[in-house]
Amino acid sequence: MGASSTDVLFTPVPSCIVRLSDIAYNYWWAWNPSATDLFRRVDPSLWEEIYHNPIQFLRNVRQKNLTAASNDAQWVADYDTVVAAFDAYMANSQTWFKRTYPTQKASIAYFSAEFGIHESLPIYSGGLGILAGDHVKEASDLDLPFVAVGFIYPQGYFRQRLDHSGWQEAVNTKMSFADIAAFPARTPNGDEVVVEVELPGRTIYAKVYTLHIGRVVLYLMDTDIHPNSPSDRELSARLYGGDHDMRVAQELVLGVGGVRALRQLGIAPTVWHMNEGHSAFLVLELARELVAKGVPFMQAFEQVKAQAVFTTHTPVPAGNDAFSLDLIDKYFARYWDKLGISRDEFMNIAMQQQSWGPSFAMTVLALRLSQMHNGVSKLHGEVARSMWQWLYPGATQDEVPITSVTNGVHSASWLAPKMNELYTSVLGKDWYDHLDEPALWEALTKSDDATFWQSRMHLKNILVQFVRERLAQRHTRLGSPPVAWPIFDNNTLTIGFARRFATYKRATLLFKDADRLKAILNNPERPIQMVFAGKAHPADEPGKHFIQDVYRRSQESGFAGKIVFLEEYDMCVARALVQGVDVWLNTPRRPYEASGTSGQKASLNGIPNLSILDGWWPEAYTGTNGWAIGDERHYDNLDEQDWNDAQHLYHLLEQEVAPAYYDRNADGVSARWVAISKAAIATCAPQFSTRRMLKEYVNRLYLKVSK
Numbered sequence: 082m083g084a085s086s087t088d089v090l091f092t093p094v095p096s097c098i099v100r101l102s103d104i105a106y107n108y109w110w111a112w113n114p115s116a117t118d119l120f121r122r123v124d125p126s127l128w129e130e131i132y133h134n135p136i137q138f139l140r141n142v143r144q145k146n147l148t149a150a151s152n153d154a155q156w157v158a159d160y161d162t163v164v165a166a167f168d169a170y171m172a173n174s175q176t177w178f179k180r181t182y183p184t185q186k187a188s189i190a191y192f193s194a195e196f197g198i199h200e201s202l203p204i205y206s207g208g209l210g211i212l213a214g215d216h217v218k219e220a221s222d223l224d225l226p227f228v229a230v231g232f233i234y235p236q237g238y239f240r241q242r243l244d245h246s247g248w249q250e251a252v253n254t255k256m257s258f259a260d261i262a263a264f265p266a267r268t269p270n271g272d273e274v275v276v277e278v279e280l281p282g283r284t285i286y287a288k289v290y291t292l293h294i295g296r297v298v299l300y301l302m303d304t305d306i307h308p309n310s311p312s313d314r315e316l317s318a319r320l321y322g323g324d325h326d327m328r329v330a331q332e333l334v335l336g337v338g339g340v341r342a343l344r345q346l347g348i349a350p351t352v353w354h355m356n357e358g359h360s361a362f363l364v365l366e367l368a369r370e371l372v373a374k375g376v377p378f379m380q381a382f383e384q385v386k387a388q389a390v391f392t393t394h395t396p397v398p399a400g401n402d403a404f405s406l407d408l409i410d411k412y413f414a415r416y417w418d419k420l421g422i423s424r425d426e427f428m429n430i431a432m433q434q435q436s437w438g439p440s441f442a443m444t445v446l447a448l449r450l451s452q453m454h455n456g457v458s459k460l461h462g463e464v465a466r467s468m469w470q471w472l473y474p475g476a477t478q479d480e481v482p483i484t485s486v487t488n489g490v491h492s493a494s495w496l497a498p499k500m501n502e503l504y505t506s507v508l509g510k511d512w513y514d515h516l517d518e519p520a521l522w523e524a525l526t527k528s529d530d531a532t533f534w535q536s537r538m539h540l541k542n543i544l545v546q547f548v549r550e551r552l553a554q555r556h557t558r559l560g561s562p563p564v565a566w567p568i569f570d571n572n573t574l575t576i577g578f579a580r581r582f583a584t585y586k587r588a589t590l591l592f593k594d595a596d597r598l599k600a601i602l603n604n605p606e607r608p609i610q611m612v613f614a615g616k617a618h619p620a621d622e623p624g625k626h627f628i629q630d631v632y633r634r635s636q637e638s639g640f641a642g643k644i645v646f647l648e649e650y651d652m653c654v655a656r657a658l659v660q661g662v663d664v665w666l667n668t669p670r671r672p673y674e675a676s677g678t679s680g681q682k683a684s685l686n687g688i689p690n691l692s693i694l695d696g697w698w699p700e701a702y703t704g705t706n707g708w709a710i711g712d713e714r715h716y717d718n719l720d721e722q723d724w725n726d727a728q729h730l731y732h733l734l735e736q737e738v739a740p741a742y743y744d745r746n747a748d749g750v751s752a753r754w755v756a757i758s759k760a761a762i763a764t765c766a767p768q769f770s771t772r773r774m775l776k777e778y779v780n781r782l783y784l785k786v787s788k
């Protein structure tokens with residue numbers, strides 16, 4: 082690896098710290114804050130300027146800063162510690178998978194349209210991508226025989242800016258490959274991997290890159306290469322850009338091209354995991370391979386199915402990808418011949434009636450051609466069984482073979498260093514190895530309240546600073562004068578709300594009765610402040626209006642200084658929020674939140690959830706580890722649902738949340754609050770971690786299908 086790093090022009094690294102480039106070229110650094118800290122300390126302002134990207138940092142850092150670091154005894158000692166930790170991680174042979182399944186020969190391939198690894202690699206848009214990134218990182222921690230496949234999207238997902246009126250603007254910038262920790266992938270013979278996929282009237286080429294995520298590899302494809310036509314070069318330029326036509330082409334490259342990439346790499350998966358339906362064309366390619374070898378289609382169908390796992394994430398019917406038959410005719414006209422079936426037989430594999438007519442539905446394709454399928458929380462499993470019951474004639478809803486594996490979060494990626502310090506002192510040095518064992522966390526419940534409170538306050542101070550800096554940056558950019566009112570207060574109860582501004586998430590529910598909310602936030606004894614963040618899909622006009630509504634509220638008298646909207650919700654903003662606020666608010670319209678994971682990140686850091694009983698929360702809520710808004714009844718009248726949920730939310734803020742937070746003892750500590758906060762950690766950290774989640778995928782799904 083060291084050799085390849087000389088391909089790009091790095092500032093020469095003093096010989097005593099040359100391993101810095103090895104660290105930069107493995108995304109292991111992304112979940113090891115002591116590693117990112119090394120880079121930051123060399124030149125803090127450069128680190129912010131290049132937005133936390135170690136490769137770009139090493140290309141741009143000044144020689145004198147590196148030399149100074151290499152002469153700083155403390156820095157060098159920390160460098161040695163980080164390098165030793167990295168080497169120990171990579172060399173560890175006592176990993177969970179090796180210990181548990183010493184003779185298992187499985188090989189897992191995980192396909193996803195997006196991966197949230199780190200803010201410096203913006204190839205994710207929201208929860209789906211973050212989950213995929215966390216899945217890959219945990220696959221590394223558990224040392225699974227695992228590879229992941231996706232797109233590199235040189236222009237990433239858009240960056241969000243709000244104009245003077247709070248209207249969302251989308252900014253796209255192009256990444257330079259020299260700034261990404263990616264190597265051209267190579268075949269066993271040493272050739273670069275370029276795959277070909279037939280599109281109508283042409284062949285498209287995709288070059289494959291290797292990214293090291295700890296012990297596992299993420300392969301990302303890029304179509305911006307010669308000899309593709311300009312429009313094909315744009316195909317993978319942006320995440321979720323383009324129209325339906327481009328979407329089919331993109332998904333063809335992901336599914337079909339992805340299989341071909343693994344073949345060229347000499348990888349022979351025994352498990353094919355489709356994370357959402359975007360990659361489902363891969364099953365057609367696997368069937369085509371078998372038919373080409375002489376296997377009859379029906380038998381090929383069964384063989385492919387026997388190796389495939391599919392995770393559905395979308396309880397909103399419109400959120401499931403489905404294409405018109407015209408489009409499928411255009412893109413697959415020659416494909417059914419290769420499968421040895423007719424057009425009608427082909428269409429019937431994935432046919433779903435939509436309000437606009439018959440469609441070829443990716444979820445149907447994936448469900449039909451996978452042996453194991455799951456939703457992402459218990460409640461979502463139920464919703465999915467009811468949504469897809471029509472596919473299983475004769476089965477009662479309970480018999481529909483869609484199970485659930487509840488999502489979790491990669492703890493090391495989301496845990497604040499300050500809380501890590503606390504857990505290490507209370508739970509022991511090796512707590513991370515045991516984090517999914519509920520008994521481990523009991524010791525925390527009995528730990529010192531004042532120390533716990535101070536750790537939380539320390540993190541809140543960091544957040545308040547972060548909020549002020551981000552707002553100041555926006556004011557500078559817009560050329561507007563600094564605001565007259567004080568922004569945020571270190572001692573005020575702070576509520577966080579950050580998520581995609583999809584309308585079902587109801588970001589504006591809180592403003593149903595704005596006067597009541599003003600009274601709650603401005604209560605002199607028990608004040609509250611709020612921070613919002615989130616992007617709307619560029620084509621989602623109602624979502625953009627929600628953002629503008631929240632922004633306008635934040636400027637209104639009574640809310641100004643108490644409610645802020647932060648631009649550009651990404652993994653960096655997410656970390657600041659899920660580590661720094663006091664309460665995490667979630668108000669989706671039940672039952673449209675498949676799981677939700679941001680609340681799990683918050684709980685892990687000791688931030689209790691105040692949430693609708695949707696997604697993961699009904700499984701986690703115990704009555705003492707946070708608050709439940711509303712109940713589990715079903716509403717036919719959505720206005721009634723919104724009204725009731727809002728009323729209950731106000732009631733909880735007034736009667737439960739604020740009183741608990743401000744119930745201080747002589748030392749300024751609220752024992753009541755600390756108990757809730759510790760309960761949030763003890764009940765959620767083990768259960769809603771990717772550690773527990775991935776072991777479930779392995780034990781219940783992967784090894785069931787792997788032969």
Ligand SMILES: *Cc1c(COP(=O)(O)O)cnc(C)c1O
Nearest residue numbers: 207208580651652655677678679
């Ligand atoms: C965790 C996370 C999400 C997903 O959060 P939900 O609770 O599912 O809404 C989305 N975006 C970012 C940047 C995240 O870190």
